[in-house]
Amino acid sequence: MKAIACVSGVELLMDYLEGVLSADVHTALDDHVAGCPRCAAFVASYCGTPRILREATAATLPAHVEASLRAFLRARTTAFKPRG
Numbered sequence: 483m484k485a486i487a488c489v490s491g492v493e494l495l496m497d498y499l500e501g502v503l504s505a506d507v508h509t510a511l512d513d514h515v516a517g518c519p520r521c522a523a524f525v526a527s528y529c530g531t532p533r534i535l536r537e538a539t540a541a542t543l544p545a546h547v548e549a550s551l552r553a554f555l556r557a558r559t560t561a562f563k564p565r566g
């Protein structure tokens with residue numbers, strides 16, 4: 483098992499974070515990230531992104547937009563209700 487050099491490309495880290503790598507590669511990356519501030523910072527910021535996006539979205543959706551969106555979805559849901 484060769485040691486992984488500083489993650490050579492964001493794609494490998496993305497695969498790592500999505501858990502699609504084989505177990506041995508994942509373990510090797512675990513070891514690397516644990517000892518590499520640069521990669522650790524990337525992982526930390528990547529993992530924080532969904533929360534940041536959620537907060538940004540919540541903050542920019544005006545109440546009246548949310549209300550009309552809910553009304554629209556409710557109407558659609560009713561329209562597509564199976565006959566019974």
Ligand SMILES: [Zn+2]
Binds near residue numbers: 488514518519
């Ligand atoms: Zn690194």
